[in-house]
Amino acid sequence: MxxxxxxxxxxxxxxxxxxxxxxxxxxxxxxxxxxxxxxxxxxxxxxxxxxxxxxxxxxxxxxxxxxxxxxxxxxxxxxxxxxxxxxxxxxxxxxxxxxxxxxxxxxxxxxxxxxxxxxxxxxxxxxxxxxxxxxxxxxxxxxxxxxxxxxxxxxxxxxxxxxGAGGLPTGTGGRLACLLSGGIDSPVAAYRMMRRGCSVLLIHFHSYPILSRASQEKVRQITSLLARYQQRARLVLVPFGELQQRVLLAVPPELRVVVYRRLMLRIAERIARRAHAQAL
Missing domain, CATH: 3.30.2130.30 (VC0802-like)
Incomplete structure:
Protein backbone atom coordinates (compact mmCIF):
# COMPACT_ATOMS: atom_id res chain seq x y z
CA MET A 1 0.00 0.00 0.00
CA GLY A 164 -6.04 15.98 9.88
CA ALA A 165 -5.70 19.54 11.14
CA GLY A 166 -8.90 20.70 9.44
CA GLY A 167 -9.50 24.29 8.47
CA LEU A 168 -8.33 25.90 5.22
CA PRO A 169 -5.01 25.54 3.36
CA THR A 170 -2.26 27.98 4.30
CA GLY A 171 -2.15 30.85 1.84
CA THR A 172 -5.87 31.05 1.12
CA GLY A 173 -6.65 33.58 3.86
CA GLY A 174 -4.05 36.20 3.03
CA ARG A 175 -1.16 37.45 5.14
CA LEU A 176 -1.41 38.91 8.62
CA ALA A 177 0.90 39.88 11.50
CA CYS A 178 0.61 38.61 15.06
CA LEU A 179 2.29 39.98 18.18
CA LEU A 180 3.94 37.07 20.00
CA SER A 181 4.50 37.60 23.71
CA GLY A 182 5.84 34.19 24.76
CA GLY A 183 2.74 33.33 26.79
CA ILE A 184 -0.05 30.94 25.80
CA ASP A 185 -2.65 33.32 24.33
CA SER A 186 -0.72 34.76 21.38
CA PRO A 187 0.62 31.39 20.06
CA VAL A 188 -2.92 29.96 20.23
CA ALA A 189 -4.27 33.00 18.37
CA ALA A 190 -1.58 32.60 15.70
CA TYR A 191 -2.33 28.88 15.36
CA ARG A 192 -6.06 29.46 15.02
CA MET A 193 -5.49 31.98 12.23
CA MET A 194 -3.12 29.55 10.50
CA ARG A 195 -5.92 26.97 10.52
CA ARG A 196 -8.12 29.51 8.75
CA GLY A 197 -5.64 29.70 5.89
CA CYS A 198 -3.65 32.79 6.93
CA SER A 199 0.10 33.17 6.50
CA VAL A 200 1.17 34.64 9.84
CA LEU A 201 4.12 36.98 10.39
CA LEU A 202 5.24 36.81 14.04
CA ILE A 203 6.47 39.92 15.90
CA HIS A 204 8.12 39.86 19.33
CA PHE A 205 9.21 42.84 21.46
CA HIS A 206 12.16 42.16 23.79
CA SER A 207 14.12 44.17 26.36
CA TYR A 208 17.63 42.85 25.72
CA PRO A 209 20.26 43.90 26.87
CA ILE A 210 18.40 45.33 29.86
CA LEU A 211 16.99 41.86 30.48
CA SER A 212 18.30 38.45 29.36
CA ARG A 213 17.71 36.75 26.03
CA ALA A 214 15.30 34.28 27.63
CA SER A 215 12.20 35.74 25.95
CA GLN A 216 13.90 35.65 22.53
CA GLU A 217 14.87 32.01 22.92
CA LYS A 218 11.35 31.14 24.05
CA VAL A 219 9.66 32.79 21.07
CA ARG A 220 12.15 31.14 18.70
CA GLN A 221 11.06 27.77 20.08
CA ILE A 222 7.40 28.74 19.74
CA THR A 223 8.02 29.91 16.16
CA SER A 224 9.67 26.60 15.24
CA LEU A 225 6.59 24.77 16.54
CA LEU A 226 4.14 27.04 14.71
CA ALA A 227 6.16 26.73 11.49
CA ARG A 228 5.12 23.08 11.31
CA TYR A 229 1.56 24.19 10.65
CA GLN A 230 2.27 26.64 7.81
CA GLN A 231 5.50 25.07 6.42
CA ARG A 232 7.44 28.29 6.96
CA ALA A 233 7.34 31.14 9.47
CA ARG A 234 9.09 34.49 9.82
CA LEU A 235 9.88 35.99 13.22
CA VAL A 236 10.67 39.71 13.67
CA LEU A 237 12.49 40.61 16.91
CA VAL A 238 12.03 44.24 17.96
CA PRO A 239 14.30 45.78 20.65
CA PHE A 240 12.01 47.64 23.03
CA GLY A 241 14.17 48.26 26.11
CA GLU A 242 15.20 51.84 25.27
CA LEU A 243 11.60 52.90 24.67
CA GLN A 244 10.57 51.29 27.94
CA GLN A 245 13.17 53.36 29.80
CA ARG A 246 11.92 56.58 28.18
CA VAL A 247 8.33 55.76 29.10
CA LEU A 248 9.45 54.93 32.64
CA LEU A 249 10.87 58.44 33.05
CA ALA A 250 8.09 60.39 31.31
CA VAL A 251 4.79 58.61 31.98
CA PRO A 252 2.91 58.18 35.29
CA PRO A 253 2.93 54.58 36.61
CA GLU A 254 -0.80 54.00 36.09
CA LEU A 255 -0.49 54.79 32.36
CA ARG A 256 2.74 53.00 31.51
CA VAL A 257 1.23 49.67 30.45
CA VAL A 258 -1.23 51.47 28.17
CA VAL A 259 1.59 53.47 26.57
CA TYR A 260 3.75 50.36 26.19
CA ARG A 261 0.95 48.60 24.32
CA ARG A 262 0.19 51.64 22.21
CA LEU A 263 3.82 51.91 21.12
CA MET A 264 4.00 48.19 20.36
CA LEU A 265 0.86 48.44 18.25
CA ARG A 266 2.18 51.41 16.25
CA ILE A 267 5.54 49.70 15.60
CA ALA A 268 3.86 46.40 14.69
CA GLU A 269 1.53 48.26 12.32
CA ARG A 270 4.50 49.66 10.39
CA ILE A 271 6.15 46.24 10.22
CA ALA A 272 2.89 44.72 9.00
CA ARG A 273 2.53 47.32 6.24
CA ARG A 274 6.09 46.72 5.04
CA ALA A 275 5.38 42.97 4.94
CA HIS A 276 2.12 43.62 3.00
CA ALA A 277 0.07 42.07 5.80
CA GLN A 278 -3.65 42.68 5.53
CA ALA A 279 -4.42 42.52 9.24
CA LEU A 280 -2.75 42.80 12.64
Whole structure:
Protein backbone atom coordinates (compact mmCIF):
# COMPACT_ATOMS: atom_id res chain seq x y z
CA MET A 1 0.00 0.00 0.00
CA UNK A 2 1.96 2.96 -1.33
CA UNK A 3 -0.78 5.55 -1.75
CA UNK A 4 -2.15 8.10 0.71
CA UNK A 5 -5.71 9.29 0.10
CA UNK A 6 -6.30 12.77 1.50
CA UNK A 7 -9.82 14.06 2.09
CA UNK A 8 -10.96 17.62 2.69
CA UNK A 9 -14.35 18.87 3.92
CA UNK A 10 -14.60 22.63 4.04
CA UNK A 11 -13.07 23.04 0.59
CA UNK A 12 -15.90 21.03 -0.89
CA UNK A 13 -18.28 23.87 0.01
CA UNK A 14 -16.46 26.32 -2.24
CA UNK A 15 -17.88 27.29 -5.61
CA UNK A 16 -16.06 28.16 -8.79
CA UNK A 17 -12.87 28.99 -6.88
CA UNK A 18 -12.59 25.53 -5.34
CA UNK A 19 -9.82 24.44 -7.77
CA UNK A 20 -7.68 27.31 -6.47
CA UNK A 21 -8.10 26.14 -2.87
CA UNK A 22 -7.32 22.54 -3.84
CA UNK A 23 -4.27 23.65 -5.83
CA UNK A 24 -2.87 25.45 -2.78
CA UNK A 25 -3.53 22.39 -0.60
CA UNK A 26 -1.65 20.20 -3.10
CA UNK A 27 1.24 22.68 -3.02
CA UNK A 28 1.31 22.68 0.79
CA UNK A 29 1.28 18.87 0.90
CA UNK A 30 4.24 18.76 -1.50
CA UNK A 31 6.10 21.23 0.72
CA UNK A 32 5.29 19.29 3.90
CA UNK A 33 6.49 15.99 2.40
CA UNK A 34 9.67 17.42 0.88
CA UNK A 35 12.62 15.10 1.44
CA UNK A 36 10.51 11.91 1.50
CA UNK A 37 10.22 9.38 -1.29
CA UNK A 38 7.10 10.86 -2.91
CA UNK A 39 6.41 10.13 -6.57
CA UNK A 40 3.48 12.44 -7.08
CA UNK A 41 0.78 14.51 -5.38
CA UNK A 42 -2.34 14.96 -7.51
CA UNK A 43 -5.97 15.96 -7.16
CA UNK A 44 -8.33 13.24 -8.34
CA UNK A 45 -12.13 13.40 -8.24
CA UNK A 46 -12.71 15.25 -4.95
CA UNK A 47 -9.70 13.87 -3.11
CA UNK A 48 -5.91 14.11 -3.24
CA UNK A 49 -3.62 11.15 -3.80
CA UNK A 50 -0.04 11.07 -2.54
CA UNK A 51 1.91 8.28 -4.21
CA UNK A 52 4.92 7.04 -2.25
CA UNK A 53 7.91 5.30 -3.79
CA UNK A 54 8.44 3.30 -0.60
CA UNK A 55 5.77 2.33 1.92
CA UNK A 56 8.37 2.73 4.68
CA UNK A 57 7.90 6.50 4.30
CA UNK A 58 4.35 6.22 5.61
CA UNK A 59 5.18 6.82 9.30
CA UNK A 60 7.05 10.07 8.65
CA UNK A 61 4.50 11.19 6.05
CA UNK A 62 1.68 10.58 8.55
CA UNK A 63 3.33 12.80 11.17
CA UNK A 64 3.80 15.62 8.67
CA UNK A 65 0.33 15.42 7.11
CA UNK A 66 -1.32 15.69 10.52
CA UNK A 67 -0.12 19.29 10.70
CA UNK A 68 -1.19 20.45 7.22
CA UNK A 69 -4.16 22.80 7.44
CA UNK A 70 -7.04 22.00 5.11
CA UNK A 71 -6.91 18.21 5.55
CA UNK A 72 -9.95 16.60 7.20
CA UNK A 73 -8.52 13.06 7.26
CA UNK A 74 -6.15 10.83 5.34
CA UNK A 75 -5.39 7.13 4.99
CA UNK A 76 -2.69 4.77 3.83
CA UNK A 77 -4.38 3.16 0.84
CA UNK A 78 -3.95 0.57 -1.83
CA UNK A 79 -4.99 0.72 -5.46
CA UNK A 80 -7.08 -1.86 -7.21
CA UNK A 81 -8.99 -2.43 -10.45
CA UNK A 82 -12.69 -1.77 -10.87
CA UNK A 83 -13.28 -5.51 -11.30
CA UNK A 84 -14.70 -6.44 -7.88
CA UNK A 85 -13.29 -10.01 -7.69
CA UNK A 86 -9.80 -8.67 -8.43
CA UNK A 87 -10.31 -5.75 -6.05
CA UNK A 88 -11.44 -8.12 -3.30
CA UNK A 89 -8.37 -10.29 -3.87
CA UNK A 90 -6.09 -7.23 -3.51
CA UNK A 91 -7.87 -6.26 -0.28
CA UNK A 92 -7.49 -9.77 1.11
CA UNK A 93 -3.75 -9.75 0.35
CA UNK A 94 -3.30 -6.54 2.35
CA UNK A 95 -5.42 -7.91 5.18
CA UNK A 96 -2.97 -10.76 5.78
CA UNK A 97 -2.08 -11.01 9.46
CA UNK A 98 -5.16 -9.17 10.70
CA UNK A 99 -7.73 -11.01 12.83
CA UNK A 100 -10.49 -8.59 13.88
CA UNK A 101 -13.51 -9.70 15.87
CA UNK A 102 -15.82 -8.14 13.29
CA UNK A 103 -15.75 -6.05 10.12
CA UNK A 104 -17.82 -4.16 7.62
CA UNK A 105 -17.27 -2.63 4.18
CA UNK A 106 -18.01 1.04 3.52
CA UNK A 107 -18.09 1.98 -0.17
CA UNK A 108 -18.34 5.30 -2.01
CA UNK A 109 -18.66 5.96 -5.72
CA UNK A 110 -16.88 9.07 -6.94
CA UNK A 111 -18.01 8.10 -10.44
CA UNK A 112 -21.76 7.47 -10.43
CA UNK A 113 -21.52 5.78 -13.83
CA UNK A 114 -20.24 2.63 -12.12
CA UNK A 115 -22.99 0.04 -12.68
CA UNK A 116 -23.31 -1.06 -9.04
CA UNK A 117 -24.58 1.13 -6.22
CA UNK A 118 -22.55 1.67 -3.05
CA UNK A 119 -24.59 -0.88 -0.99
CA UNK A 120 -24.17 -3.44 -3.77
CA UNK A 121 -20.39 -2.89 -3.75
CA UNK A 122 -20.37 -3.33 0.01
CA UNK A 123 -22.29 -6.60 -0.19
CA UNK A 124 -20.12 -7.96 -3.03
CA UNK A 125 -16.75 -7.13 -1.48
CA UNK A 126 -17.89 -7.93 2.07
CA UNK A 127 -19.27 -11.29 0.99
CA UNK A 128 -15.95 -12.28 -0.57
CA UNK A 129 -14.02 -11.23 2.54
CA UNK A 130 -16.40 -13.16 4.81
CA UNK A 131 -16.16 -16.23 2.57
CA UNK A 132 -12.36 -16.13 2.63
CA UNK A 133 -11.82 -15.27 6.33
CA UNK A 134 -15.06 -16.24 8.08
CA UNK A 135 -15.08 -12.95 9.98
CA UNK A 136 -18.27 -11.80 11.66
CA UNK A 137 -20.08 -8.87 10.00
CA UNK A 138 -21.06 -6.02 12.31
CA UNK A 139 -22.60 -2.98 10.62
CA UNK A 140 -23.00 -0.95 13.84
CA UNK A 141 -19.74 -1.35 15.80
CA UNK A 142 -17.19 -3.20 13.68
CA UNK A 143 -13.63 -3.73 14.87
CA UNK A 144 -12.41 -3.13 11.31
CA UNK A 145 -13.88 -0.99 8.53
CA UNK A 146 -12.75 -1.68 4.97
CA UNK A 147 -13.21 1.54 3.01
CA UNK A 148 -13.60 1.33 -0.77
CA UNK A 149 -13.69 4.36 -3.06
CA UNK A 150 -14.58 3.76 -6.70
CA UNK A 151 -13.18 6.22 -9.23
CA UNK A 152 -13.57 6.30 -13.00
CA UNK A 153 -10.64 3.99 -13.85
CA UNK A 154 -9.49 2.51 -10.54
CA UNK A 155 -10.43 2.08 -6.90
CA UNK A 156 -8.81 2.92 -3.58
CA UNK A 157 -9.16 0.82 -0.44
CA UNK A 158 -7.94 1.46 3.11
CA UNK A 159 -8.55 0.21 6.63
CA UNK A 160 -8.53 3.30 8.84
CA UNK A 161 -8.45 7.10 8.91
CA UNK A 162 -5.99 9.54 10.44
CA UNK A 163 -7.40 12.88 11.60
CA GLY A 164 -6.04 15.98 9.88
CA ALA A 165 -5.70 19.54 11.14
CA GLY A 166 -8.90 20.70 9.44
CA GLY A 167 -9.50 24.29 8.47
CA LEU A 168 -8.33 25.90 5.22
CA PRO A 169 -5.01 25.54 3.36
CA THR A 170 -2.26 27.98 4.30
CA GLY A 171 -2.15 30.85 1.84
CA THR A 172 -5.87 31.05 1.12
CA GLY A 173 -6.65 33.58 3.86
CA GLY A 174 -4.05 36.20 3.03
CA ARG A 175 -1.16 37.45 5.14
CA LEU A 176 -1.41 38.91 8.62
CA ALA A 177 0.90 39.88 11.50
CA CYS A 178 0.61 38.61 15.06
CA LEU A 179 2.29 39.98 18.18
CA LEU A 180 3.94 37.07 20.00
CA SER A 181 4.50 37.60 23.71
CA GLY A 182 5.84 34.19 24.76
CA GLY A 183 2.74 33.33 26.79
CA ILE A 184 -0.05 30.94 25.80
CA ASP A 185 -2.65 33.32 24.33
CA SER A 186 -0.72 34.76 21.38
CA PRO A 187 0.62 31.39 20.06
CA VAL A 188 -2.92 29.96 20.23
CA ALA A 189 -4.27 33.00 18.37
CA ALA A 190 -1.58 32.60 15.70
CA TYR A 191 -2.33 28.88 15.36
CA ARG A 192 -6.06 29.46 15.02
CA MET A 193 -5.49 31.98 12.23
CA MET A 194 -3.12 29.55 10.50
CA ARG A 195 -5.92 26.97 10.52
CA ARG A 196 -8.12 29.51 8.75
CA GLY A 197 -5.64 29.70 5.89
CA CYS A 198 -3.65 32.79 6.93
CA SER A 199 0.10 33.17 6.50
CA VAL A 200 1.17 34.64 9.84
CA LEU A 201 4.12 36.98 10.39
CA LEU A 202 5.24 36.81 14.04
CA ILE A 203 6.47 39.92 15.90
CA HIS A 204 8.12 39.86 19.33
CA PHE A 205 9.21 42.84 21.46
CA HIS A 206 12.16 42.16 23.79
CA SER A 207 14.12 44.17 26.36
CA TYR A 208 17.63 42.85 25.72
CA PRO A 209 20.26 43.90 26.87
CA ILE A 210 18.40 45.33 29.86
CA LEU A 211 16.99 41.86 30.48
CA SER A 212 18.30 38.45 29.36
CA ARG A 213 17.71 36.75 26.03
CA ALA A 214 15.30 34.28 27.63
CA SER A 215 12.20 35.74 25.95
CA GLN A 216 13.90 35.65 22.53
CA GLU A 217 14.87 32.01 22.92
CA LYS A 218 11.35 31.14 24.05
CA VAL A 219 9.66 32.79 21.07
CA ARG A 220 12.15 31.14 18.70
CA GLN A 221 11.06 27.77 20.08
CA ILE A 222 7.40 28.74 19.74
CA THR A 223 8.02 29.91 16.16
CA SER A 224 9.67 26.60 15.24
CA LEU A 225 6.59 24.77 16.54
CA LEU A 226 4.14 27.04 14.71
CA ALA A 227 6.16 26.73 11.49
CA ARG A 228 5.12 23.08 11.31
CA TYR A 229 1.56 24.19 10.65
CA GLN A 230 2.27 26.64 7.81
CA GLN A 231 5.50 25.07 6.42
CA ARG A 232 7.44 28.29 6.96
CA ALA A 233 7.34 31.14 9.47
CA ARG A 234 9.09 34.49 9.82
CA LEU A 235 9.88 35.99 13.22
CA VAL A 236 10.67 39.71 13.67
CA LEU A 237 12.49 40.61 16.91
CA VAL A 238 12.03 44.24 17.96
CA PRO A 239 14.30 45.78 20.65
CA PHE A 240 12.01 47.64 23.03
CA GLY A 241 14.17 48.26 26.11
CA GLU A 242 15.20 51.84 25.27
CA LEU A 243 11.60 52.90 24.67
CA GLN A 244 10.57 51.29 27.94
CA GLN A 245 13.17 53.36 29.80
CA ARG A 246 11.92 56.58 28.18
CA VAL A 247 8.33 55.76 29.10
CA LEU A 248 9.45 54.93 32.64
CA LEU A 249 10.87 58.44 33.05
CA ALA A 250 8.09 60.39 31.31
CA VAL A 251 4.79 58.61 31.98
CA PRO A 252 2.91 58.18 35.29
CA PRO A 253 2.93 54.58 36.61
CA GLU A 254 -0.80 54.00 36.09
CA LEU A 255 -0.49 54.79 32.36
CA ARG A 256 2.74 53.00 31.51
CA VAL A 257 1.23 49.67 30.45
CA VAL A 258 -1.23 51.47 28.17
CA VAL A 259 1.59 53.47 26.57
CA TYR A 260 3.75 50.36 26.19
CA ARG A 261 0.95 48.60 24.32
CA ARG A 262 0.19 51.64 22.21
CA LEU A 263 3.82 51.91 21.12
CA MET A 264 4.00 48.19 20.36
CA LEU A 265 0.86 48.44 18.25
CA ARG A 266 2.18 51.41 16.25
CA ILE A 267 5.54 49.70 15.60
CA ALA A 268 3.86 46.40 14.69
CA GLU A 269 1.53 48.26 12.32
CA ARG A 270 4.50 49.66 10.39
CA ILE A 271 6.15 46.24 10.22
CA ALA A 272 2.89 44.72 9.00
CA ARG A 273 2.53 47.32 6.24
CA ARG A 274 6.09 46.72 5.04
CA ALA A 275 5.38 42.97 4.94
CA HIS A 276 2.12 43.62 3.00
CA ALA A 277 0.07 42.07 5.80
CA GLN A 278 -3.65 42.68 5.53
CA ALA A 279 -4.42 42.52 9.24
CA LEU A 280 -2.75 42.80 12.64
Missing amino acids: TSIVVHYKELALKGRNRPWFVQLLVRNIRTALRGLSVRSVRSVMGRIEVELSDERSWDEARDRLRRVSGIANFSCAGRGPLDLPELSAAILRDLEGQHPDSFRVSARRADKRFPLTSPQIEREVGGRIKLARSWRVDLEHPALIVHVEVLSDEAFYYFGKEA
